[in-house]
């Protein structure tokens with residue numbers, strides 16, 4: 001999908017732009033933009049997030065994993081093409 005490619009080109013913090021103070025770990029639509037296709041947290045060098053918001057994202061994703069809203073990936077050989085379709 002086209003939106004998937006555009007996000008890699010961004011080098012500014014989209015959370016600062018949106019003046020985000022809190023990232024809701026229950027909102028998987030927000031969190032999925034911070035995850036790779038293997039459910040890994042996107043590194044800051046790709047997302048352009050500032051340190052403050054990257055830490056918020058990491059905390060939200062860790063909470064979402066803990067509450068089973070998003071899966072942990074253990075088998076790195078099994079790449080899911082559309083991991084978030086099953087969440088909706």
Ligand SMILES: [Zn+2]
Nearest residue numbers: 013016050053
């Ligand atoms: Zn920020």
